[in-house]
Amino acid sequence: MRMKCSQILMECLLEQGVDTVFGYPGGTILNIYDEMELHGYKNKIRHILTAHEQGASHAADGYARSTGKVGVCFATSGPGATNLTTGIATAYYDSSPVVFITCNVVESLIGKDSFQEVDITGISMPITKCNYLVKDPDQLADVVREAFAIARSGRPGPVLIDIAKNVTASEADYEPLPVSEHGRHGRLGAMLRRSSHDLKTPEPDYGDIEKLLSMIEEAKRPLILVGGGVIRSKGAVPEFRRFFERLGAPVASTIMGGGACPGNHPLFTGMIGMHGSHASNIASSQCDLLIAIGCRFSDRVATDPATFASQAKIVHIDIDRAEIDKNVQTDHHIIGDARRVLELLNEKLPAHDYPEWKEFVFSHKEVPFVQDGILHPHEILETISDVTDGQAIIATDVGQHQMWSAQYYHFSRPGQLVTSGGFGTMGFGLGAAMGAKVGNPDQTVVLCTGDGCFRMNCHELATVEHYHIPVIIVIFDNGTLGMVRQWQHLIYGERYSQTDLDRGPDFVKLAEAYGLRGARAKTQAEFEAALRTAVNSGEAWVIDCAIDKDAMVHPMVPGGAPATEFLLD
Incomplete structure (x- = not known):
């Protein structure tokens, strides 16, 4: 016609x-x-x-x-x-x-x-x-x-x-x-x-599958690294969970792999890389076999490619051949969709256990830093988890709040973390949160953002109000460009050039100007009360949380340094 x-x-x-x-x-x-x-x-x-x-x-x-x-x-x-x-x-x-x-x-x-x-x-x-x-x-x-x-x-x-x-x-x-x-x-x-x-997705080479199974049999200290490719591959997460539980090895994650392994799983070591956990980074330096699935080995993961997993045989599983040996030289690779590769591995993988290796790795798990009298970032994330039963979709912008979200909110499923991991886009969060809520109307969506990031696209509050998109916006408000200030503090001799945000707006009044509800919180109790009210209201809210200007993301490895050279413990 x-x-x-x-x-x-x-x-x-x-x-x-x-x-x-x-x-x-x-x-x-x-x-x-x-x-x-x-x-x-x-x-x-x-x-x-x-x-x-x-x-x-x-x-x-x-x-x-x-x-x-x-x-x-x-x-x-x-x-x-x-x-x-x-x-x-x-x-x-x-x-x-x-x-x-x-x-x-x-x-x-x-x-x-x-x-x-x-x-x-x-x-x-x-x-x-x-x-x-x-x-x-x-x-x-x-x-x-x-x-x-x-x-x-x-x-x-x-x-x-x-x-x-x-x-x-x-x-x-x-x-x-x-x-x-x-x-x-x-x-x-x-x-x-x-x-x-x-x-066309290439069918994995069966000989490559057999070779990896042989490498697993020889390994004494294996570590699994999961990336966003497992999240993007339809049906891969159940196969991945079957794989790592059968292997019984510690599991580290890139930020884009959040949700592939439940954050509270006993085998999960946390995020790896520049702001990775001690357990993940130390495990990467001591493992004898690293199995990386669907990750790019970016500079935020392999902070020093020459020394990354230097004691290990590195195996890279990825759908994109262009990623193989691009950033880190591998000893073996398998080209294919993560779900299909994991299916084939799971068909022949016997159960393993590495009690001494796991005891060593998990002896390095951190305890969150606490400073009495102020609202700490980990309290904000733990409260969000408690109030939402850990089921909320968390959207983030980019910076300290993004790292804290990855560290302290235990993601349990694909698509639960919506963040700009590769490009690092400030201003991404509010639009992304709107899209996530429109696509998942029955789920709670929380945007974790910083005061610097939120300023960049806060005009989308007009969209939130007009279409009645009930996202809950939690601002980690430290009055500064927090991640940049952290670098200035640690690397640039405390010369805080152009990072102070000593200006408006008043975020609660801004929310009200757009016809939305707003609240302030300076303590964990105040934040919990505001968050419960927001969740129960079924409406969009802006909650402005006052945090310490000098709160930092722990740990931190400087760019270009080996993964265990922690500048900030």
């Missing part, structure tokens, strides 16, 4: 099961927004109008991470599109499946420095799995279908579709095509085959 391409786009979104879009309109994308009104698509797909395109990008990302679905974001050309780039990069570094749809000027004006024209496909090329500039109306449906396939397949990630405005006003033939039929559709099938490097 013939229909306008703006309508074809909406039909293709429905084919993909899209129920929510986050976005912000503008001149070049108006045909698509008009289509939502003309044919009732607004009743089939919920549109969340954010205060800024960056907020929309983070919301679509938070939706994707917490639901496992593909997030969708709309924006117009020029500054609308470029305002997405931070969100696109955030999704790219953490392998989050989001389809970003922008519209550009009409084809005849492309390349002429037209009003609000920008080459967003060129800009976004390094931070997307794939991107498209659609100039041919007949290709739009297949491009949209391929984009979703690429975003969700293999190692997930963001895809951008830029559509010339004249295409959205043109007509083309459209026939409904269920997702299950996409691979057999003529032109689309050919497109998907050309994209096979993005879509």
